[in-house]
Amino acid sequence: MGEAHYLEHEVHGWAARDSSGVLSPFKFSRRATGPRDVTFQILYCGICHSDLHQIRNEWQTSKYPMVPGHELVGIVTEVGPEVRQHKVGDHVGVGCMVGSCQNCDSCEKGAEQYCEHVTYTYNDVDQDGKPTYGGYSALMVCDERFVLQIPKSLPLDAAAPLLCAGITVYSPLRYFGMDEAGKSLGVVGLGGLGHMAVKFGKAFGMNVTVISTSPSKEEEARLILNADNFLVSKNDQQMKKAVKTLDYIIDTVSAKHELEPLLSLLKVNGKLVLVGGPEEPLQLNPFAILFGRKTVAGSTIGGIKETQDMLDFCGVHNLISTIETIPFEYVNKAMDRLAKSDVKYRFVIDVANTL
Helix, strand or coil, rough: CCECCCEEEEEEEECCCCCCCCCCEEEEEEECCCCCCCEEEEEEECHHHHHHHCCCCCCCCCCEECCCCCEEEEEEEEEEECCCCCCCCCEECCEEEEEEECCCCCHHCHHHHHHCEEEEEEEEEEECCCCCHHHHHHHEEHHHHHHHEECCCCCCCHHHHHCCCHHHHHHHHHHHHCCCCCEEEEEEECCCHHHHHHHHHCCCCCCCEEEEECCHHHHHHHCCCCCCEEEEECCHHHHHHHCCCCCEEECCCCCHHHHCHHHCEEEEEEEEEEEECCCCCCCCCCHHHHCCCCCCEECCCCCCCHHHHHHHHHHHCCCCCCCEEHHHHHHHHHHHHCCCCCCCCCCCEHHHHCC
């Protein structure tokens, strides 16, 4: 039991057939479990905002039929004979990647997400030349090098969004040294990414300020997420009072917005890191960073080792995403709500019980 077999897996899932983005039941095949593959039953899958962009072809790169989902977690049912890192019964997950070249500079440095030949979990082409299909489905087969261990102390449903939303903010916080206890961290935007940045900042022992256009979010930021401060970015008086009070800022906003007001909040040598992807280019006045030796940088997800480090950190500190669990039948309604930012803070599909 649990050993690799050599027949393709017939899998049920939900797919979008065209740019309408409407999802409906879909049957497809995954490759047979290979020597280095891990096969697992998917129990839950988070809904990322990029899923919405992809199913509606808003980035003009979509291929149909498309089975979205890159925050998938479950329990191992089979392993190939050469698998050493995972065993049947393990709690595991797969994030945004299922493969990379393993030979380039990025891969050798543990930054597979920047490999020019990275294979994404869905809307890509797999090693066998077939389309990759994501986590809105019952079963996953993946090279063990891209399968992550989920600490058994964490509930699988609320751990799923850590595989994208979690690592997207954890990686830059660690890489750029924005994790020093006692320092001040600003978090721009309080959505799926932002709420995890607040949780990580607090776990690092930092003084966390949430920066939002919505005054109505102050109560949840302070009382639920334990943020230390709250700034309404449209309130000039509040913003002026906060000038040069922050050591670091992580900006999670995906809509077009001005950077200069945020940069004014940084102290000398401060850092602003962008993890959101606005569709329109952002403008930057060079003098906003010249005077103060400030840094503006960007980041996207994290490598496999870094993602595992994040999951282990979450296991120790009991950090999980705040979620709304939904059945598959609700997924199209959830997409409409997500387009309006009507979720706190991540939808997660109950795959096993509703597929």
